[in-house]
Amino acid sequence: MKITREIYQVGGEGLSAAEDAAAYLIVFGTHAAMVDAGCGWSVDRIYSNILECGVSGEQLEYLLLTHCHFDHTGGADAIRRKTGCRIVAHALDAPFLERGDGEVTAAGWYGASLKPFPVDVLLEGEEEEILLGERSIRAIHTPGHSPGSVVYLVESDGKKVLFGQDIHGPLHPSLLSDRAKYLRSLKSILSLEPDVLCEGHYGVFQGKKRSADFIRQFLND
Numbered sequence: 001m002k003i004t005r006e007i008y009q010v011g012g013e014g015l016s017a018a019e020d021a022a023a024y025l026i027v028f029g030t031h032a033a034m035v036d037a038g039c040g041w042s043v044d045r046i047y048s049n050i051l052e053c054g055v056s057g058e059q060l061e062y063l064l065l066t067h068c069h070f071d072h073t074g075g076a077d078a079i080r081r082k083t084g085c086r087i088v089a090h091a092l093d094a095p096f097l098e099r100g101d102g103e104v105t106a107a108g109w110y111g112a113s114l115k116p117f118p119v120d121v122l123l124e125g126e127e128e129e130i131l132l133g134e135r136s137i138r139a140i141h142t143p144g145h146s147p148g149s150v151v152y153l154v155e156s157d158g159k160k161v162l163f164g165q166d167i168h169g170p171l172h173p174s175l176l177s178d179r180a181k182y183l184r185s186l187k188s189i190l191s192l193e194p195d196v197l198c199e200g201h202y203g204v205f206q207g208k209k210r211s212a213d214f215i216r217q218f219l220n221d
Helices: 042-051 076-083 094-098 180-192 208-220
Strands: 006-012 023-028 033-034 060-064 085-088 119-124 126-133 135-141 150-156 159-163 197-200 202-207
Touching: 006 042, 023 042, 033 126, 042 076, 060 076, 060 126, 076 085, 085 094, 180 208, 197 208, 202 208
Parallel strands: 033 060, 060 085, 085 119, 159 197
Antiparallel strands: 006 023, 023 033, 126 135, 135 150, 150 159, 197 202
16 A cells, blocks of 8 residues: 555555554665564565565665564564564563563464564664665654654655554553553654654554544543
């Protein structure tokens, strides 16, 4: 599914396994990055969708993880093996991936286990810049849903496109969620004023108002 001339949805409902959170592809010229990787039960289908966007596996430089939960990360290591990309995650969530923590990653919610895998690039600050070719991707720490939740912001077709997976939550003690941090993060995300919001389970919201309305409803719940 094409979102802008440079951004596509390649995984999620109707595109890969039903359990997968949305996976997105960013293509800046000959350089590409993917946002999240689903559960790992439809890796071949996701990879085929990437190829259909005109991107070869070798062009995929980064797999940008928004947080550690299984429906976003279960396929990460398989995508890396297929493409040679580097996996990026926040330092506060990476340990749960690297030791295959079935509780904090919510793998158990899916009746699955997460095979441990290493993270190549650790995000440690409140905000970092990732270069994709000559263009930049802003990685912004937005804790609450998980300790190391991250949103990614890019400019494409003159629009601010925000990859804000699981803005809706949920919050749960076993996920180490923190409601106070979550609410602060929602306010921070709102202040970014995205023109397009690519969410993990609710689809793509076009326009500043639709994006803001979706985010704001969870502040009011």
